[in-house]
Amino acid sequence: MSAAPLHGGRLLAAAEQFRIPLNDWLDLSTGINPTSWPVPALPDHVWQRLPDSYAPLEAVAGDYYGAPVFAVPGSQWAIQTLPSVLNAERVWLPLEGYEEHQYWWQQYQHRMLKYETLDSITPQHGDSVVVINPNNPTTHTENPETLLRLADHLTTLQGHLILDEAFVDPTPHASVLHQNRMLPDSLVVLRSLGKFFGLAGVRLGFVYCNDAIRARLQPKLGPWAISHPAAWIGEQALQDTQWHRHARAWLMSQQTQLHGLLQQHIKPTQLHSTPLFCTVQLPSAKATDLFNHCAGQGILLRHFPQWDRIRVGITTKNGLERLQSALQCWDL
Ligand SMILES: Cc1ncc(COP(=O)(O)O)c(C=O)c1O
Structure with a gap:
């Protein structure tokens, strides 16, 4: 019987492993819309x-x-x-x-x-x-x-x-x-x-x-x-149909930007995207290297070592800027 699967979002473990305080992380490991539906005060x-x-x-x-x-x-x-x-x-x-x-x-x-x-x-x-x-x-x-x-x-x-x-x-x-x-x-x-x-x-x-x-x-x-x-x-x-429309348009635009940013570093054949995440497939050592490189700068990606894939969640303008500067000193 295999062990229970691991998932993205394990920030505590990453904070300990890379010795970076919890609040300093940018979590791109999940594929969850970072601009969630705004929950009002509940009755x-x-x-x-x-x-x-x-x-x-x-x-x-x-x-x-x-x-x-x-x-x-x-x-x-x-x-x-x-x-x-x-x-x-x-x-x-x-x-x-x-x-x-x-x-x-x-x-x-x-x-x-x-x-x-x-x-x-x-x-x-x-x-x-x-x-x-x-x-x-x-x-x-x-x-x-x-x-x-x-x-x-x-x-x-x-x-x-x-x-x-x-x-x-x-x-x-x-x-x-x-x-x-x-x-x-x-x-x-x-x-x-x-x-x-x-x-x-x-x-x-x-x-x-x-x-x-x-x-x-x-x-x-x-x-x-x-x-x-x-x-x-x-x-x-x-x-909330108005929010649905707005969120779809926003996610598509963030997908285009994240895909474009990753494309500057990764070959088009190794990169695929959806409106909620981009996935990169790399030779094993390179995938580990990309994961560690970003984690070293406080950006948590999701590494699937069994498939040599890295998943990068959709992010905001600030998140894109942080990822861009982290990737400036990383090359395939
Ligand atoms: C493909 C897929 N299906 C289902 C789930 C479960 O999501 P939830 O229980 O939050 O609806 C996940 C969670 O990551 C998922 O990746």
């Missing part, structure tokens, strides 16, 4: 009372996502619970991708198969397939039509397509939930309030799935699994 009753019903939150979420969904305490909850309710004999996982998927399928002793590209998958009766779209960390993005065709095929095999769309919000047309068609029975979609809204600490996510899976999954939440403040914040944030 007292939201703190004082238990959440009564999630129906208003889920109605607003249904409008935002384009399909009926139910609320969970972060899409991570669904990742770690789905393997206990789906009767998959075998599960197909991306060769590279958010490692919690593999970790939790492994806990339930399902047979795991790895794929490099979707067209190399040969699913059998009852198989589950996990796709992360866009992929974290590779940035690889699948066309929603391709994914829906795969889901149609899995429906005929009584299998499941588990689609992790945690990073899709900046490009909503890339979601399978916005394709204006009947959704296949095999489809399970995970959404997160952590990335685009920059509210990872709130612990709120959503699941789309058929009624039978929902009936097995939802009771595992127990009462009040989503805090009243989280439900209140989610309800407001999901309705």
Whole structure:
């Protein structure tokens, strides 16, 4: 059994290792929008009372996502619970991708198969397939039509397509939930309030799935699994269409700038980006060198040594300037 996966955002460990005070770090290790939805002061009753019903939150979420969904305490909850309710004999996982998927399928002793590209998958009766779209960390993005065709095929095999769309919000047309068609029975979609809204600490996510899976999954939440403040914040944030538009435009512009800055130091073939992060693939020693070089200057990147990748989160104007000066004395 492999150890629990490590994640970005481990600033305390970095502060100790590189002997730089915690407050002096620029954290680019996560891929979370640094200009999060501005949370106002919450009404007292939201703190004082238990959440009564999630129906208003889920109605607003249904409008935002384009399909009926139910609320969970972060899409991570669904990742770690789905393997206990789906009767998959075998599960197909991306060769590279958010490692919690593999970790939790492994806990339930399902047979795991790895794929490099979707067209190399040969699913059998009852198989589950996990796709992360866009992929974290590779940035690889699948066309929603391709994914829906795969889901149609899995429906005929009584299998499941588990689609992790945690990073899709900046490009909503890339979601399978916005394709204006009947959704296949095999489809399970995970959404997160952590990335685009920059509210990872709130612990709120959503699941789309058929009624039978929902009936097995939802009771595992127990009462009040989503805090009243989280439900209140989610309800407001999901309705704030003006903020959505502004955030999408801002993230695209920061993506262009971060990509452009990295391109001055890294070959175009080694650099890929999404509106929430850029990922660099380098020879092993160079990847370690880039990570250490930036960390030495108080900039935390996310190093994936197993794949020789470095992920750099989208940042503000100040963050870009700091990264630019750090990279001035680093060369490939
Ligand atoms: C691809 C992917 N999916 C899901 C999650 C879980 O996010 P959350 O539980 O905050 O919704 C993460 C977290 O980093 C992620 O990278």
